[in-house]
Amino acid sequence: MAAIETFYDVIRRQGVTRRSFTKFCSLTAASLGLGQSAAVQMAQALETKPRIPVIWMHGLECTCCSESFIRSAHPLAKDVVLSMISLDYDDTIMAAAGHQAEAILEETKEKYKGKYILAVEGNPPLNEGGMFCIDGGKPFVEKLKWMAEDAMAIIAWGACASWGCVQAAKPNPTQATPIDKVIKDKPIIKVPGCPPIAEVMTGVVTFVTTFGRLPELDRQGRPKMFYSQRIHDKCYRRPHFDAGQFVEEWDDEAARKGHCLYKMGCKGPTTYNACSTVRWNGGVSFPIQSGHGCIGCSEEDFWDKGSFYDRLTKINHFGIEHNADEVGLAAAAVVGGAVAVHAGVTAVKRITTKHEG
């Protein structure tokens, strides 16, 4: 295990040219919203500072975060960042296995106490003492707490680690719990999405490993550089929204023309993510560009907010689902009816007991 190597040493050893290295720095600085001076700063940091090790663990999850990550469009991000991580620990994609792999954890904990990043994909289920997710013969929640103890910071990958995601959806039988509800004493960066965008993931890792500090986080613990605007704020269909031009049903003329998907339940107006700017698969497309509304996969409990085709949450009572307007109209009808009856009774009373005073 390379102890005092810099990031630069590692990639040079892997045959990456200096030229591609500077290119990587500029590209990453740009995607983080930083200027050219930051690219230089980044290059310097990567060349001189000892590499910050990253441990990547998996709880209850589907590995879509890893799948997304390894498809990062920056050719280097994939090779470099990923190999940098797998050098240390990622049980799904690293070469070592079994006791050999677990030994790396012990070693990192000791050698880099308070200096390594713990990246967690998925979350721990707490029910039955954590029995629903066993990793290396132990409940995952124990492994998580144990590795978190000596970490510098934790990256919570994806909707699972950030919010709970599908395994935490009602009624959540395994009591799957997001990382920040289990680990309370470490800084946690949430990178939600199901999965998060590859460039967002590599961007966050690069930022932390190069600058040795966390990016600025918002109230929800998400990096501001990627999560401070909604899909709706940067959606290329927004002019159709403002004009009032909507897809009214799938496959209508407006759908073919690429009008706004608001009436089809698009959750772009309530979803914070970078899809409409960074896009997916190397900037090829993103859901709305492909004709389907946003389902809000980077938002809290998005599985429990009703249909993917309703913009608002249904109100669940007596086993029947209604939307806010149905509930409101029903109440208004009841009250309106009561008022009418009341007015009728008042009128009758007034006529029958006319003016004695």
Added chain:
Amino acid sequence: MTEATQIHGVLDSHGEKAAELQSVYVYEAPVRIWHWVNAAAIVVLATTGYFIASPLPSTPGEASSQFLMGYIRFAHFSAGYVLAVALLMRIYWAFVGNEHAKQIFYLPVWDRKWLSGVLYEAGWYAFLVKQPKKYIGHNPLGHLVMHLFMLNLAFLVVTGFALYSEGAGRDSWQYKLFGWVFAIWPNSQDVHTWHHLAMWGVILFVIIHIYTAVREDIVSRQSLISSMISGERVFRDEADK
């Protein structure tokens, strides 16, 4: 609040007593102005809010030549600002105005007389008692409902500005002041849903409110609607009755 004390009839220009009616100045001008500005803003807000949630049929032609949704949202936000500023003024007036200006901002739940007044008025609306009592300010039941309405209104303003901050941006003053709403509901979809439901709360209040205002004006022996215009509460029964 307090039951009507007897006030003597006003003298007319000849120094003679005009009709033996009691009248008392209840709602000061800022309260009355607020009432009607607020009502107008709410009509605009509920209409535009409804069309924000369920937009009108699509407009034809090029997107660049249309701005329907934009105008509807603009009207909503403008009326929202008017409502919020008027509300701030009304709150200020609760501090400096007369006792009736304070009434809807608190509930005298410690006052047994007030509590029994609520029941009495409920009995009046249920046709169980013959005559309502006379009050200078709001009757206790009205007082209760008004207070609930004010809470509902405050909720709409807070969630409204929180939603507004999403467009205005994370560095906006709206987010600095109202961003905490997203600590309660991290998913803004919930804030939309609650903001929307609260609109129906207001609509229920308005239905009941206008009905009772008109009804009491006709049935009870005191002025209501004209009180909210002139500020004077006129009791239609003569003084010593």
